[in-house]
Amino acid sequence: MVDVDELSELVRAAEGPLAGRLRLGVIPTVAPYLLPQIISTLHGRMPTLEIEPRETVTQTLITDLLDSRLDAAIVALPISEPALQEFALFEEDFILVRPKSEADRPIPSPTSLREKRLLLLEEGHCFREQALSFCEMPQSNPRYLMEGSSLSTLVKL
Secondary structure, eight states, X not given: OOOHHHHHHHHHHTTSTTOEXXXXXXXXXXXXXXXXXXXXXXXXXXXXEEEEEEEOOHHHHHXXXXXXXXXXXXXXXXXXXXXXXXXXXXXXXXXXXXXXXXXXXXXXXXXXXXXXXXXXXXXXXXXXXXXXXXXXXXXXXOOEEEEESOHHHHHHX
């Protein structure tokens, strides 16, 4: 049986393409960089679309998608959830940032990176897990200078 909210959405959808409500989840590491542009662009092109953004970590977004609390989400790939369809919006390279005093030195090996104190996102952030995996570091107990919840803070440090 269709409830009143679903009927309301169907009526609004009949007004034209992408009318109604779009519940969009975004991971915190990219939300401040993407959400303002996404909201502005969609509002300009589809003024009848009601965008409801949600910013949280990947696992929560996946759960919300599976439970139909979100319509779409922007996450770091791969997520490998068989019930969901995923596709890449863009790609970015991992970049090693280090003090200027080390600029002329060779790129450290994964082994030597294990000895360094790192700036990392806190547990639960997929970029943390990807960075540790890329550097061949254990997920548990890496040496870190700071754990943060904001990529912006880490970038400025």
